[in-house]
Amino acid sequence: MNQMVTLKKPEAMIFDMDGTLFQTESLLIPVYHRLFDILREEGHHEGPTPPDELMLGCLGMLLPDIWNKVIPNATDEAKARADELLLQLELEDLKAGSGVLYPGVKETLQELHSRGVKLFVASNGLEHYVKEIAGIHGIAEWFDDLYSAGEFSTASKVDLVKLLLDKHQIKNAWMVGDRSSDVEAGAKNGQTVIGCAYAGFGNEDELKGSNAYINDFTELLELYNQAE
Template sequence: MHEYIIFDFDGTLVDSKEAVISAYNQLARKHGFLPMKADMIDELMEMSVLERCKALKFPIYKLPIYAPQLFKYYKEGIRDILFFPGIKETLEELKNRGYKLAVISSNEEENIRDFLNMQGIDYIDDVFCSSSLFGKDKVIKKFLKAFNLKANEVMYVGDEVRDVVACKKTGVKVIWAGWGYEHIEHVKKESPDYMAYEPDDILGIL
């Protein structure tokens, strides 16, 4: 049996699209990147992360430099972020079934914990965060080592290609969250172990 169910945060647990866009546009205005306009969003959502950065003329190699500013702007809009419909009920049912719950994200731990506290969620056991957009596999390995877990004792739920890639590198099974931000055609190429189209599907997969 899986001991832990690990969730990505943005795009999996929460619909933070507006907060992310707002934070990015504040950063773009300050540093001269192309802003995200409303009529660009659908097209951008069909692109990979690297393609989005290229389209917006955002130098992804400078993300570690800009990340603290981006998360500061994100934090300003955190009260407007909501769980995706059905997620909270799924988390509660998982907890009732005896699973431990965790979050592994590229967001800041402070942002995630602030959101969970505002929502009155005290049953997510652990939050681990990556300082790198593409370093999630290292955080998963750190998580497994911290709790002396084998890869087959956890399940990861995430919405992006990089979530699937990170899990493949660590041997952890991954459920793709179809309600999130990554286009299905990008995700299919990486062959996630399972595909969930509604949060309730996670219960059936487990």
């Protein structure tokens, strides 16, 4: 954690979901392999499943951008089917108990909520996926709202966060996330960015431009306590 920076206490915190609150690979990797098994069975894909690392490296992107990187030569029909399957299989596995939050997420969110901080999610994921994670893992009650690109059809996380800030009239927020899209969304909307360095899905420059960094989710509460 960056101990040298002095931050202003926020009225709200906006969280990315995958790689920030939710340990995505605990759900995604088994789903990913089943998805490609089905695509092959249905004639939408030939050859081996693309490497896990390729998919994990795309986390935080919008779905069309993910498939353009993972299966760039696939037909539009194949990519649309991959969209359907990803949501279907993820929801099935979530309801069956797959997937975990990062250590300390529940306790930290509950404490921040109890202190009057408004909490939001802004994710490039699908609406039902984001809401299902929050509901199943018992954190939905602490959030003022859950925003997803899937629900609002935003072209970027910058747009999604602007929508959130405008609707809830938030002037001073911390954008908390693990990808460059989170850094950009916070910075371009004039907000403080807290870079989460524990997921490891991106490259070493992924969080460049963050105002502070945390290596464990519980360090967020320490940053809040130190803020003025």
